Amino acid sequence: MDTSENILQQASPDLVRGSDTARAAKAARWSPSFISWLQAGPMMLVFLAFFLIPLVFVVIVSFWDYNEYQLLPAFSGRGYTDTFEGCIAQLPDLCTIGRTYVMTLKLCFMVWAITLFIGFWVAYFLAFHVKSKTWQMGLSLLCTIPFWTSNVIRMIAWIPLLGRNGLVNSGLIKTGLINHPIEWLLFSEFSVVLALVHLFTFFMVVPIFNSMIRIDKSLIEAAYDAGATGFQTLVNVIIPLAKPGIVIGSIFVITIVMGDFITIGVMGGQQIAAAGKIIETRVNALQFPAAAANAVILLIITFLIITMMSRIVDIKKEL
Amino acid sequence: MSKTTGTKGVSRRTLLKGTAGLAGLAAGSGAITGFPYVKSADAKVLRYLGTAVNEGDDISRQCLKDTGIKIEYITATTDDVTKRVMTQPNSFDVLDTEYFSLKKIVPSGNILALDARKIKEFDNITPVFTKGETPGGKKIGGQGTAPWKVLYLEGKDSKKFATSATEFVTLIPTVYNADTLGIRPDLIKRPISTWAELLNPEFKGKASILNIPSIGIMDAAMVVEATGKYKYADKGNMTKEEIDLTMKVMTEAKKAGQFRAFWKDFNESVNLMASGETVIQSMWSPAVTKVRSMGIPCTFQPLKEGYRSWASGFCVSKGVSGAKLEWAYEFVNWFLSGYAGAYLNRQGYYSAVLSTAKAHMEPYEWAYWMEGKPAEKDIKAPDGSLLEKAGAVRDGGSYEDRMGGVACWNAVMDENDYMVRKWNEFIAA
Numbered sequence: 156m157d158t159s160e161n162i163l164q165q166a167s168p169d170l171v172r173g174s175d176t177a178r179a180a181k182a183a184r185w186s187p188s189f190i191s192w193l194q195a196g197p198m199m200l201v202f203l204a205f206f207l208i209p210l211v212f213v214v215i216v217s218f219w220d221y222n223e224y225q226l227l228p229a230f231s232g233r234g235y236t237d238t239f240e241g242c243i244a245q246l247p248d249l250c251t252i253g254r255t256y257v258m259t260l261k262l263c264f265m266v267w268a269i270t271l272f273i274g275f276w277v278a279y280f281l282a283f284h285v286k287s288k289t290w291q292m293g294l295s296l297l298c299t300i301p302f303w304t305s306n307v308i309r310m311i312a313w314i315p316l317l318g319r320n321g322l323v324n325s326g327l328i329k330t331g332l333i334n335h336p337i338e339w340l341l342f343s344e345f346s347v348v349l350a351l352v353h354l355f356t357f358f359m360v361v362p363i364f365n366s367m368i369r370i371d372k373s374l375i376e377a378a379y380d381a382g383a384t385g386f387q388t389l390v391n392v393i394i395p396l397a398k399p400g401i402v403i404g405s406i407f408v409i410t411i412v413m414g415d416f417i418t419i420g421v422m423g424g425q426q427i428a429a430a431g432k433i434i435e436t437r438v439n440a441l442q443f444p445a446a447a448a449n450a451v452i453l454l455i456i457t458f459l460i461i462t463m464m465s466r467i468v469d470i471k472k473e474l
Numbered sequence: 475m476s477k478t479t480g481t482k483g484v485s486r487r488t489l490l491k492g493t494a495g496l497a498g499l500a501a502g503s504g505a506i507t508g509f510p511y512v513k514s515a516d517a518k519v520l521r522y523l524g525t526a527v528n529e530g531d532d533i534s535r536q537c538l539k540d541t542g543i544k545i546e547y548i549t550a551t552t553d554d555v556t557k558r559v560m561t562q563p564n565s566f567d568v569l570d571t572e573y574f575s576l577k578k579i580v581p582s583g584n585i586l587a588l589d590a591r592k593i594k595e596f597d598n599i600t601p602v603f604t605k606g607e608t609p610g611g612k613k614i615g616g617q618g619t620a621p622w623k624v625l626y627l628e629g630k631d632s633k634k635f636a637t638s639a640t641e642f643v644t645l646i647p648t649v650y651n652a653d654t655l656g657i658r659p660d661l662i663k664r665p666i667s668t669w670a671e672l673l674n675p676e677f678k679g680k681a682s683i684l685n686i687p688s689i690g691i692m693d694a695a696m697v698v699e700a701t702g703k704y705k706y707a708d709k710g711n712m713t714k715e716e717i718d719l720t721m722k723v724m725t726e727a728k729k730a731g732q733f734r735a736f737w738k739d740f741n742e743s744v745n746l747m748a749s750g751e752t753v754i755q756s757m758w759s760p761a762v763t764k765v766r767s768m769g770i771p772c773t774f775q776p777l778k779e780g781y782r783s784w785a786s787g788f789c790v791s792k793g794v795s796g797a798k799l800e801w802a803y804e805f806v807n808w809f810l811s812g813y814a815g816a817y818l819n820r821q822g823y824y825s826a827v828l829s830t831a832k833a834h835m836e837p838y839e840w841a842y843w844m845e846g847k848p849a850e851k852d853i854k855a856p857d858g859s860l861l862e863k864a865g866a867v868r869d870g871g872s873y874e875d876r877m878g879g880v881a882c883w884n885a886v887m888d889e890n891d892y893m894v895r896k897w898n899e900f901i902a903a
Contacts, residue, residue: 223890224560224582237895251895254902311745320750338679341751342735424735425685426728428902436687436901439553440894441560441578 210454217447226443234448238433255428256456262344262419262429263412266351270408271401273352274359278400279393281360282367295364298357306417313350313422317341342424350422351412358411359404366400367393402468406461413457430456518801523548523555524570526740527786527823528649532856533814541808543801551738552686559584564793568802572786574619574688574710574884576644580633585789587627587642592803595810595827596646602877603647603785603826604639612878614783618692618710618885621647621785645787646806647826649818652781652876656747656757660771669693669779670700672754673727681727682746682755685736687897689884691717692782693756694724696881700779710885714892721896725903747772756782759822762869763861774869780881781870787826819843820856824873846872 192199220231242250249257277298285291301309316322317340324336339345370393378388394401416431423429430453437446522529522545534545548566550558556575558565563584571579579585590596601607606614606622616623624644626636635644657666662677672681672693683690695709698720706716727733734752737743743761746752748770757774765772788809790802808814815825816834820843825831832840838850846868853862870876887893 223886224578237891240895251899251902255898258902314745314749314751318749318751420685424733425738426733426736426901428898432901433898436894436898438557440687440890441557442891442894445891 213447213450216444217451219444219447221442221444224441231444234445235452237445238448238452252433252452255430255433258428259413259430262347262351262427263409265344265348266355266412267405267408269348269352270356270359271405273356274363274404275397275401277356277360278363278367278397281364282370291368295360298360301354301357309350309354311421313341313346317346317349342422342426344423344427347419347422347427350418351415354418355408355411358407362403362407363397363400366397370396398468399470402464402470405464409460409464410457413453413460518543519546520544520567520798520801520805521546521548521565522568522570523550523558523566525550525552525555525572525786528570528814528818530817530856533809533817536813537805537808540813541804543805543808545805559791563791566791567794567798568805569789569791570648570786571645571789572784572884573621573624573645574784574886576624576635577619577886580624580627580635580644583631583633584792585644586792586794586799587630587632587644588646588789588803588806590641590643592807593643593646593810594807595830596643598827598829599647599810600824600826600828602650608874608878609828610874610878612874614877615780615881616883617706617708617881618782618883620883621645621650621787643789645789646810647785647787648809648814649787649823649825650783650785651759651823652783652870652880653756653758654777654781654870655754655775656743656762656765657773657775658747658750658753658771659773661750661753666754666775667778668700669696669777672756673697673701673723673732675730675732677732677754679731679734680751680753681732682734682737682743682752684756685738687894688886688890689756689782690736691720691724691893691897692882692885694720696779696782698723700777709882711887712889712893714889717887717889717893717896721900725900728900728903763822763855767855767859767861776870776876776879780879781876782882782884783877783880784884817856820854822868824877828873842866842868844873846870846875 216226217234218230218232220227220229220233238252240250242253281291281294285294304312314321318324319336319338319341321340323340324333327333328336374392374396375388378392383391414431416429416435419427419429420432420435430449434446434449434453437443437449518541520543524547526549529547529549534547538544548558552572552575555569555571556578559569559571559575559579560582569585601609602614603621603625606616606620608614614620624635625647626638626640627642627644628634628636628640630642632642636642655666655669655672661680671677672683683693691712692709695706695712695716698704699706699709703723704716704719706712712720735742735746737746737755740758740761743755743757744764746755747757747761747765748768759774762772762774788802788806790799794802810827810830812827812830812834815827815831818825819831819835820839822843828844832844835843839853841847842849842853842862849862849864849866851864852860853866855861870879
């Protein structure tokens with residue numbers, strides 16, 4: 156027994172060392188970066204198959220020609236030249252595509268600014284004023300209420316509220332504040348922005364809340380101890396630390412609004428131009444290459460906006 | 475393992491971040507639409523692609539009872555139906571579509587013309603389709619894509635429309651109607667008799683048209699002619715100059731705030747009218763009936779310049795052959811045999827074979843819907859709900875008066891591409 160134990164003891168360091176090297180060798184074969192790729196693999200494949208490859212097709216088709224009933228797979232810049240038709244000739248007036256993008260960007264900016272303002276304060280309230288986790292969860296779920304009904308129902312529901320004979324107008328007339336119904340409550344830029352804000356503030360709340368909840372409370376205490384006012388704490392501590400959430404929320408809202416044509420169509424009475432609407436009209440007329448060209452233009456512009464935003468805040472670093 | 479996960483994730487994360495932005499863009503466009511799941515055939519099943527006009531559970535139920543053919547509806551908007559014929563011709567068997575889309579569909583070669591000799595009631599189809607005149611002999615306006623211009627093909631596999639009758643029929647006619655402006659007489663409070671009223675500044679912010687460019691521009695053309703500004707050779711096939719002129723009129727009206735909203739969907743048009751958001755707009759007959767059945771006065775106003783008409787019918791996908799093709803003929807023959815025709819007539823549309831539909835309707839119903847006589851009894855919808863009380867008269871009167879008053883037909887123009895570009899310009903103005 157003694158000898159065998161001795162032998163075992165003598166041998167064990169080797170054995171242990173041996174298994175160490177084996178494990179090390181295995182780990183070397185499964186290098187960390189390989190494992191990362193493996194983990195990201197399924198999602199990457201999904202993006203590749205259902206997003207990047209179709210996107211490549213969109214770009215290819217955007218350079219094809221077409222007639223009334225089919226795509227003609229021959230190189231043609233017609234989709235693009237038609238889109239920018241009159242852009243130089245009509246100067247200083249804006250051409251169709253110019254006006255459309257001015258309108259789209261205008262709506263986008265308004266929706267972004269308002270959702271950011273509302274979203275920031277909702278997230279602030281949830282993160283710093285609501286103490287219990289249960290309440291935080293419950294209240295953030297409340298923010299999803301607009302998503303409980305279908306898109307169409309949600310938008311049709313605005314007519315009885317904002318319409319000429321709707322609740323708001325009849326209320327205002329009854330109180331004597333106005334004599335005639337306010338027309339711009341519905342089918343206007345106002346109603347488009349209102350509906351978009353109503354829909355997408357949630358996309359701002361979640362990432363900002365997520366950033367705020369991770370702010371170390373001792374930092375705020377330290378700021379307080381150092382004599383900072385509430386406003387100073389907000390500007391110098393909370394906002395900088397919530398920046399990644401702000402940027403991510405902004406990317407969500409901006410990309411969605413840039414591509415939207417359904418909400419803008421229904422709430423704008425189909426009379427407000429939007430980049431997405433041009434694409435829709437083209438697709439409905441079976442002019443796929445022209446639609447694809449417009450999609451590529453929209454993509455480039457949206458990508459530029461996002462690149463600019465990630466220049467301001469390096470999300471990669473902040474996360 | 476756990477140590478390594480976070481360290482080298484940068485490349486992965488960059489990739490995800492980049493694509494996530496793009497994915498958000500795609501999601502926001504709302505372009506992700508699902509097609510209904512379609513079961514493959516075992517018994518006598520036909521996949522039926524069409525707009526909601528001709529479809530109804532009552533029709534498919536009765537068809538199953540009479541013929542043993544099970545109809546599976548694939549419902550889409552007019553534009554989407556055409557899109558699907560072009561891009562997925564094997565996803566349906568029977569196609570129910572409008573004549574004006576034939577200019578796109580026929581050259582694509584994705585549909586099969588049906589043989590007129592196999593359609594029992596073909597000779598009884600109303601002369602509206604075959605001769606361009608009413609049964610009473612009134613000549614019908616032929617501007618636009620009138621059905622008789624595109625009814626026949628030169629040969630079985632031809633992509634050319636024949637100028638005279640052949641046995642190869644592009645679409646076997648089923649349903650059609652004469653469209654005009656719907657108005658709210660209680661809010662307008664004076665008679666309306668011309669298309670020019672659509673752009674009358676009196677109705678500023680209370681007018682609407684269809685948000686389908688090719689149809690919207692024809693409504694605008696009716697207005698332009700009514701005001702005497704211009705007379706088109708063919709409102710359904712404008713030259714570039716004519717498109718410019720029409721769009722200019724529309725743009726001026728839009729900038730002045732004439733239009734409250736454009737509508738695309740049946741229910742949208744009903745909502746706009748019922749809520750009083752609009753008081754004058756282009757509309758469909760059953761939509762007017764729907765508003766009225768809500769207890770709100772609404773008139774499908776006949777106008778002196780005439781109606782803008784549309785028509786639709788059946789053909790089959792080019793992939794259909796053998797037994798399935800025989801079922802398709804059986805189904806089309808059943809559709810024209812009366813039950814479906816009566817069902818459509820009771821909604822305010824017109825059926826292609828009048829004699830069989832008449833046999834399936836009560837005499838008082840026929841008198842109200844087709845002869846323009848005051849209703850002897852209450853008029854009920856196919857589902858039994860009350861549409862009109864006894865004594866009511868159909869707007870526009872009889873079939874002869876309404877179809878005889880047609881001025882033009884829904885159309886696809888030769889300059890369609892230019893027109894679509896101008897439409898986008900009009901929206902951006």
